[in-house]
Every structure is written in C-alpha cells, then in structure tokens.
Amino acid sequence: MKTSAMSKRKSKESGGANGECISQTFRNKVSELNLQRNCKLETFSCLKVQKLLRERFCHHYATGKLFGMDHQYRHLLELLKRTIVHGESNSALIIGPRGSGKTALLKHVLKEVKEMKQVRENFLEVHLNGLLQTNDKTALKEITRQLHLENVVGDKVFGSFAENLAFLLEALRKGDRTSSCPVLFILDEFDLFVHHKNQTLLYNLFDISQSAQTPVTVIGLTCRQDILELLEKRVKSRFSHRQIYLLNSFDFKQYIRIFKEKLSLPAKYPDEAFAQKWNNNIQHLSEDKTVQDTLQKLFHYSKDLRSLHLLLMLALSNVTVHHPLITASDLHEASKQYRMDSRANIVHEFQKFVQRKAHCMYNFEKPVVMKAFEHLLQLELVKPIERPSVRTQREYLLMKLLLDNNQIMDALQVYPNCPTDIKQWAASSLSWL
Amino acid sequence: MKMPNLEHPAYPAATLLHLESLVPCRESQVSMLLSIFGERQQFSFPSIFIYGHTSSGKTYVMQTLLNTLKLPHVFVNCVEYFTSRLLLEEILIQLQSCCSEAEQTSHVPCDSFNDFVRLFKQAVGSQELQDQTLYIVLDRAEQLREMEANILPAFLRLQELTDRNVTVVLLSEIVWELFRPNTGCFEPFTLYFPDYSIGHLQKILSQSHPPEYSADFYAAYINILLGVFYMVCRDLKELQHLAVLNFSKYCEPVVNGEANERDTRKLWKNIEPHLKKAMQTVYLREISSSQWERLQRDDGEPGQLKGLSAHTHVELPYYSKFLLIAAYLASYNPVRTDKRFFLKHHGKIRKTNFMKKHEKTSNHLLGPKPFPLDRLLAILYSIVDNRVAPTANIFSQITSLVTLQLLSVVGHNDQLDGPRYKCTVSLDFIRAIARYEHGSASVKTERAQTANEYR
Numbered sequence: 001m002k003t004s005a006m007s008k009r010k011s012k013e014s015g016g017a018n019g020e021c022i023s024q025t026f027r028n029k030v031s032e033l034n035l036q037r038n039c040k041l042e043t044f045s046c047l048k049v050q051k052l053l054r055e056r057f058c059h060h061y062a063t064g065k066l067f068g069m070d071h072q073y074r075h076l077l078e079l080l081k082r083t084i085v086h087g088e089s090n091s092a093l094i095i096g097p098r099g100s101g102k103t104a105l106l107k108h109v110l111k112e113v114k115e116m117k118q119v120r121e122n123f124l125e126v127h128l129n130g131l132l133q134t135n136d137k138t139a140l141k142e143i144t145r146q147l148h149l150e151n152v153v154g155d156k157v158f159g160s161f162a163e164n165l166a167f168l169l170e171a172l173r174k175g176d177r178t179s180s181c182p183v184l185f186i187l188d189e190f191d192l193f194v195h196h197k198n199q200t201l202l203y204n205l206f207d208i209s210q211s212a213q214t215p216v217t218v219i220g221l222t223c224r225q226d227i228l229e230l231l232e233k234r235v236k237s238r239f240s241h242r243q244i245y246l247l248n249s250f251d252f253k254q255y256i257r258i259f260k261e262k263l264s265l266p267a268k269y270p271d272e273a274f275a276q277k278w279n280n281n282i283q284h285l286s287e288d289k290t291v292q293d294t295l296q297k298l299f300h301y302s303k304d305l306r307s308l309h310l311l312l313m314l315a316l317s318n319v320t321v322h323h324p325l326i327t328a329s330d331l332h333e334a335s336k337q338y339r340m341d342s343r344a345n346i347v348h349e350f351q352k353f354v355q356r357k358a359h360c361m362y363n364f365e366k367p368v369v370m371k372a373f374e375h376l377l378q379l380e381l382v383k384p385i386e387r388p389s390v391r392t393q394r395e396y397l398l399m400k401l402l403l404d405n406n407q408i409m410d411a412l413q414v415y416p417n418c419p420t421d422i423k424q425w426a427a428s429s430l431s432w433l
Numbered sequence: 434m435k436m437p438n439l440e441h442p443a444y445p446a447a448t449l450l451h452l453e454s455l456v457p458c459r460e461s462q463v464s465m466l467l468s469i470f471g472e473r474q475q476f477s478f479p480s481i482f483i484y485g486h487t488s489s490g491k492t493y494v495m496q497t498l499l500n501t502l503k504l505p506h507v508f509v510n511c512v513e514y515f516t517s518r519l520l521l522e523e524i525l526i527q528l529q530s531c532c533s534e535a536e537q538t539s540h541v542p543c544d545s546f547n548d549f550v551r552l553f554k555q556a557v558g559s560q561e562l563q564d565q566t567l568y569i570v571l572d573r574a575e576q577l578r579e580m581e582a583n584i585l586p587a588f589l590r591l592q593e594l595t596d597r598n599v600t601v602v603l604l605s606e607i608v609w610e611l612f613r614p615n616t617g618c619f620e621p622f623t624l625y626f627p628d629y630s631i632g633h634l635q636k637i638l639s640q641s642h643p644p645e646y647s648a649d650f651y652a653a654y655i656n657i658l659l660g661v662f663y664m665v666c667r668d669l670k671e672l673q674h675l676a677v678l679n680f681s682k683y684c685e686p687v688v689n690g691e692a693n694e695r696d697t698r699k700l701w702k703n704i705e706p707h708l709k710k711a712m713q714t715v716y717l718r719e720i721s722s723s724q725w726e727r728l729q730r731d732d733g734e735p736g737q738l739k740g741l742s743a744h745t746h747v748e749l750p751y752y753s754k755f756l757l758i759a760a761y762l763a764s765y766n767p768v769r770t771d772k773r774f775f776l777k778h779h780g781k782i783r784k785t786n787f788m789k790k791h792e793k794t795s796n797h798l799l800g801p802k803p804f805p806l807d808r809l810l811a812i813l814y815s816i817v818d819n820r821v822a823p824t825a826n827i828f829s830q831i832t833s834l835v836t837l838q839l840l841s842v843v844g845h846n847d848q849l850d851g852p853r854y855k856c857t858v859s860l861d862f863i864r865a866i867a868r869y870e871h872g873s874a875s876v877k878t879e880r881a882q883t884a885n886e887y888r
Contacts, residue, residue, distance in 0.1 A: 132547040317468040
C-alpha cells in the first residue's frame with residue numbers, strides 16, 4: 001500500500017544536491033528524514049485507523065463486540081453445545097428487526113463453539129440463504145454441495161425430497177464411528193423459505209430434527225415477528241417453538257457507551273501515542289452536547305446499530321492526514337447527509353407543471369406542459385389510479401399525487417429561481433388544508 | 434502546478450487535477466465519493482444509492498471517476514440487460530476482462546443468483562485485483578424492481594453474501610423509498626446529485642464552443658438560449674441538442690456580413706422568433722433534427738411544419754365530419770341542454786339547486802361522457818342542413834370513426850340498449866375540421882361550440 005508520503009520521500013532521496021558541503025547535506029537529510037518519518041507515521045496511523053474502523057463498520061461481523069445480548073448469547077450457546085457435544089437435535093428461530101445483530105450473534109456463537117475443547121472436530125455447517133436459494137431444488141443442490149457429497153450422490157434420481165435428504169444424511173454416517181456427526185443448518189432470511197411450494201424443505205428439516213437419527217439443529221434467522229403464523233400447521237408442530245428475540249433494548253445512555261466503544265481503538269494497537277490521543281478525543285466527543293443531540297436524533301429515528309454504523313462511516317471518511325481526529329462537526333454533517341429528505345429534492349419538477357396556471361409572461365403550449373407532466377410520471381411523483389388502457393385517453397386519466405403539502409412547500413422554499421407568483425399560488429392553495 | 438480542489442492521499446495529485454477538469458460543477462459530489470471509497474484496498478459501504486434528475490451527471494461522473502482513477506469496476510445498464518439472467522451473465526463477462534489478462538471473454542451461463550454468487554467468488558479470487566475494492570455499477574436501477582424479488586435485496590448485500598471486497602452502486606432517478614421491499618432490506622448509503630443551476634449550465638455549455646468563433650461569442654449565444662429555454666427545460670442533454678441545432682441560424686448574420694460578433698441586438702432579433710419556433714417542435718421531438726436543419730436552410734413557414742400531432746391532414750368524408758362534431762357535442766354537453774341548443778323553439782333553462790352546487794367542475798377537465806347512438810343521430814340531424822336518411826352509409830361511417838380511434842365504444846358488445854360511444858378528440862381538432870365547412874352548417878357548429886363553452 002503505497003502512500004503519497006512514501007513516494008515523496010523516495011523522490012527527494014534520489015535528487016540529492018551535489019554542490020553542498022557534506023555535513024550540511026547530511027544534517028539536512030537527517031532532519032528531513034525525521035520530518036518525513038513523523039509525517040509518514042501520522043499518515044500511516046491515520047490510514048491504519050481508517051482501515052481498522054472501516055472493517056469494523058462495513059465488514060467482519062465476528063470481530064466486533066456484541067452489545068445488550070448476553071442473555072440471548074448464552075441461550076444460543078447452550079443450544080449449540082447440546083447439539084454438538086451431547087448429540088441432541090434442536091431447532092430455534094432468531095427473530096429481530098433489520099440491523100439488530102442476528103447474523104453477528106450467530107457468528108460470534110459459532111466462533112466460540114469452534115474454540116471449545118469438548119467439541120469434536122467434525123461437526124458440519126450448512127448455510128442457506130432465502131435470497132439465494134429461491135426454491136427447494138436449488139436448496140437441495142446447495143446442501144449437497146456444502147456437505148461435499150456430490151460424488152456420493154452422483155447421478156442418482158430420487159423420488160422425493162425426503163428420500164434425497166435422508167440419503168445425504170445417511171451418507172454422513174459412513175466411517176467407523178457408530179454415530180453420525182452433527183449437522184447445523186442455518187437458514188438466513190427464513191421468511192423467504194416459507195413461500196416455497198408446500199414448505200417441503202422446512203418440513204423435512206424440522207422432521208429430521210424431531211426424529212432421533214442424526215443430531216441436527218436448524219436455526220432460522222428472520223426479521224418478521226409474525227413468522228410463526230406463516231408456517232403451515234404440520235411444519236409448525238414439528239418446530240420446537242424456541243424463539244430468541246433481539247429487540248434493541250438499550251436506552252440512550254447505553255447507546256452513547258456503544259458509540260464510544262465502536263469508535264475506540266483496541267488496547268493492542270501498535271501506535272500507542274496515537275491510540276491514546278484518539279481514544280481521548282472519542283471520550284470528549286461522547287460528552288459534547290452537539291454530538292449527544294445528533295445521537296439523540298438518530299436514536300429516536302432508529303435504534304439499531306446498523307444506522308449508527310452508517311453515520312460513523314460517514315464521519316470517519318472525513319478523517320485524513322490534515323484532519324486526523326473526528327470532530328463534532330463531522331458527526332453533525334454526517335447526520336444531515338443521512339437524514340436528507342429525498343422527496344423534497346425531487347419535487348422541483350412539480351414547478352414546471354404548476355406554471356400552466358400562473359399568469360406569467362410565457363404561456364406554454366399544451367404539448368410542452370404534457371411533456372413536463374410525463375416527466376413527473378416517470379419520476380413517480382404522480383401515479384395513475386388504475387393501469388392505463390386503450391379506452392381512456394392519456395389526458396383524462398385520473399392520477400393521484402404521492403406527496404403531501406409540507407414536502408411541496410419545503411421544496412418550493414429550496415428551489416432556486418422560483419417565480420414569486422408560483423410561491424404565492426402554492427401558499428394560498430395549500431395553506432387551507 | 435495548480436493544486437486540485439479534490440484531495441486524497443491514495444491518488445496522485447495530477448490524476449485528481451485531470452479528473453477535476455473532466456467533471457466541472459460536480460466537485461462536492463466527487464469529493465464525497467472519493468472519501469467514501471477510501472483507499473483501494475479498504476472496505477467501503479456494501480451498497481451506495483445515487484439519485485438525481487435526468488442529465489444531472491450521475492452516469493457520467495461515475496464512469497469518469499472509475500476510469501480516470503483506474504479502479505476495477507463493472508458497468509451495466511439495467512434497461513439494456515432487462516432480465517436477471519442477462520444482467521448476471523453480463524456482470525460475469527465483464528468481470529473476466531477486469532480480473533484476468535486474457536483477451537477472450539467466454540460466455541458463462543448463469544441462471545440464478547445462487548450460481549452468480551458461486552461464480553463471482555471464483556472470478557474475484559485472482560491475483561489481478563490484489564484485494565482492491567471491486568465496484569459494480571448498475572445504471573437505471575429502477576428496472577431491478579421489475580425482475581425477480583430477490584435480485585435487489587441480494588445486490589444490496591453482495592458484500593456479505595460473497596464475503597469479498599465489493600461495493601454495489603445503484604444509479605436511478607427515483608427516490609429510495611420507492612425501492613424498499615416490503616420486509617425491508619440492507620439500507621444503502623444514499624447520495625443526491627442536485628440539478629445544475631443556471632450558472633453551472635452556462636459554464637458547461639460554453640465549454641463546447643466550435644473553434645471558428647470566440648468563446649465570448651458562444652457564451653453570449655448560450656446566454657440567450659438559456660434565457661428562452663431555462664424556464665421550461667433544465668435538462669443538460671436537451672439544451673446541448675438545442676444549442677447545436679440553432680447555432681448556425683444564430684451565426685447567419687455574421688456569416689452574411691450583416692452584423693459582426695458584438696452586435697447583440699441584431700443577433701437577438703434574428704434568433705428570437707426562431708427559438709420560439711424551436712420550442713414547439715424540436716423540444717417536443719415532433720420533427721427530427723435533420724428535418725429541422727433542412728427547414729432552416731429552405732427557410733420554410735412555421736405553418737408547414739408537419740409534426741406528429743398535426744391531424745389537420747386527416748381527410749374525412751362529408752358526413753363523417755358532421756358525425757364527429759355531433760359526437761363531440763354529445764360528449765361534452767349535458768343532456769338537458771340539448772333541447773335549448775338544437776331546437777328552434779325552446780324555453781329557458783332554470784338552474785336547479787343541483788346545478789348550482791356542481792357548477793365548478795368544467796366538462797373539459799373531466800373528459801368525455803358516453804352517449805347513446807340515438808342522441809348522436811338526433812344532434813346530427815339538427816346540425817346538418819339537408820335531410821339525412823339513416824342509411825347504412827351513416828352507420829358504417831360511425832364504425833370507421835371507431836376504427837380510426839376518433840370515437841371509442843363504451844360498454845359491452847351485447848348491450849341491449851344499443852351501443853354507447855365517447856368522443857376522443859380535442860376541441861382544437863374539431864375546430865380545425867369545422868373551419869373547412871361552408872354555409873349555415875358552419876354557423877350552427879359555431880353556435881354549438883359557443884354553447885359548449887357555456888360553463
């Protein structure tokens with residue numbers, strides 16, 4: 001990873017002065033090098049901080065810390081231990097709104113389980129995702145692939161899904177061990193599997209988890225709270241009804257503490273001085289009033305940590321060599337950017353349609369106004385009530401407006417070069433509502 | 434060396450300066466994008482959503498940015514590749530040329546997103562990329578909503594699903610709220626590209642001046658053009674098109690020697706009617722640009738412009754014209770006014786309470802109302818001078834009007850009461866037809882038309 005400081009240093013070294021006295025050159029070089037080194041170190045630290053924090057916010061769910069989930073963590077850990085160590089079959093659903101940390105929780109628990117000494121090395125994981133495996137056939141192929149059983153299955157043709165799955169699990173039993181190794185099925189976007197035909201995959205997985213043959217645990221992750229109502233009766237009866245809820249149940253004080261923790265550098269960070277400076281800055285930020293206001297607004301809008309990550313990423317992207325610490329204004333800017341009302345930006349187009357009624361100098365021909373109106377349609381600010389058919393003419397199609405008055409008024413305030421009679425017309429006709 | 438306004442430690446200053454010259458008036462958006470992208474190997478947001486009006490520079494800025502800084506990327510237009518299969522296969526094909534040195538790109542069959550993820554992981558693991566962030570840019574992303582329901586949420590999560598350093602950028606005119614699926618999804622970072630202001634437009638349009646004339650001359654021309662068209666159109670592409678087409682007319686006085694470059698008043702007097710004409714035709718794309726240029730050379734009259742919407746050249750038989758006028762009157766006049774307008778001896782119409790309440794809505798705004806065949810014939814008999822026999826000729830003309838889509842049939846074919854019709858043409862068309870009538874027929878039609886504007 002070449003930095004511009006490093007390249008600068010290389011170019012300066014090559015162009016050494018010939019005519020100067022040696023000691024002078026030497027002293028210059030040393031001071032230069034010192035300066036460059038400090039500059040380089042700062043750039044380096046800055047970039048390393050960016051790298052580390054970016055990974056924490058955008059990637060790597062397993063390395064971050066978990067907040068407010070101890071109870072659920074222990075529950076899940078216990079569940080997995082029972083399957084893997086004791087050979088019990090189980091099923092569970094992890095339910096929580098978007099961004100509440102379901103995947104992160106699961107990854108943490110899996111990591112810890114793999115590090116446990118009692119775990120025999122051969123438990124298998126199968127990860128399925130509702131977005132990718134959109135029908136049962138694909139899901140079965142994916143299971144075969146993840147269990148590395150393509151050779152075993154070969155070109156066999158099975159009658160039903162159940163036969164296929166039973167064959168796969170039987171194949172895992174080969175070897176001199178008397179019992180087969182436990183299999184963990186993890187189904188992400190569980191609510192999408194519910195829409196498959198007859199819910200065959202779910203039925204079979206839960207069925208196997210109830211019958212005592214192979215120790216199988218099925219864990220589903222979903223964002224829908226009403227998931228149990230979507231399951232068919234025969235599937236629901238085979239499910240153990242074990243539900244783990246992640247409900248973002250922290251209050252604002254804990255939220256600020258989370259904010260601090262997310263931004264702090266770990267103790268093992270190589271550049272101690274910089275880490276100290278950075279962490280002190282974060283401490284100051286968390287006590288600053290404007291920062292607390294910004295966080296309060298975000299907290300009221302959505303409590304989940306994913307939106308916090310987005311805000312912090314935005315603030316972090318302003319960190320450069322010249323601006324090595326995050327300031328309160330960074331956070332304020334980031335929050336403004338994040339919460340910009342998108343509709344108000346786009347409503348400017350409405351103005352062209354409005355001009356037809358204004359008694360201004362330019363009287364536009366009807367086709368010109370129609371073209372502007374079609375543009376509004378394309379932007380989906382107005383929508384026809386029913387699909388356009390041949391019977392109704394284009395001009396007489398009934399439409400409805402998808403904005404409300406406040407958005408229109410806001411947009412007119414912001415619109416540059418807006419003629420005053422339009423503003424007045426809008427104010428008079430929209431104000432009585 | 435001039436220091437660029439955009440600064441970033443990862444990229445050399447010369448490249449940034451060059452980039453800045455290519456994207457005028459968009460510095461703040463580009464600097465925001467650069468700061469989000471970060472270093473080449475650093476992770477960025479898994480998905481970014483950029484929205485803004487047409488011709489606000491979204492596609493152009495993204496392409497210029499990625500090409501100038503030589504970031505590994507894949508650029509696909511979702512209207513061109515309108516099914517999921519086409520789209521995914523195209524991304525994989527472009528990946529091949531991005532990730533490997535091989536000249537040949539082979540077609541990779543890819544049915545579903547599941548296969549796509551698997552093939553993508555294989556393709557991205559090569560040495561060429563060296564862990565740099567790969568950008569997948571999807572233009573006209575609103576088409577993604579028309580494909581299968583899992584495509585859009587899966588793209589937003591591509592970084593998580595493939596566990597690679599990839600960022601998906603979506604470009605669209607429509608706001609994010611209209612994209613969000615019902616059960617939610619991974620929210621992207623949204624960035625808005627505001628419209629160009631009039632100063633920006635002036636700056637950008639003046640950049641492309643032809644070499645024969647001075648920059649000031651062209652800038653004055655752009656000023657005039659913007660003055661006329663800015664109220665109607667802020668679209669950069671349209672304005673560029675208009676600027677190119679009308680420039681030769683603007684230069685005419687200078688070329689002919691009647692005026693020199695600084696005679697702004699003469700140039701303005703020459704070009705002004707021309708631009709007004711252009712507003713009706715070229716802006717609406719009723720005639721193509723080559724037709725327009727030919728017209729300018731021949732200096733034709735505006736009345737001769739044969740646009741797509743000019744129906745005046747439709748020739749109808751004698752009775753069809755009257756049928757159409759009668760149909761129009763039947764559609765737009767309420768039934769109780771028939772007695773007043775079409776009979777010789779009529780009484781006054783007293784306004785009832787019902788009428789007083791509903792006076793505000795003009796029939797012209799609500800559209801044509803259906804009327805039965807008998808009423809049409811009754812009105813026809815009253816506006817045509819000589820006696821009209823209800824022969825099959827008349828009825829077949831009604832049917833041909835329906836085929837021409839000047840009338841439309843309302844209701845079911847096997848209605849017992851008889852067919853009901855609706856008139857689908859506008860008042861301008863009717864006026865154009867009625868103009869060619871002579872005699873008292875025209876007097877009657879004029880009277881009926883004023884009756885039409887009764888409200």
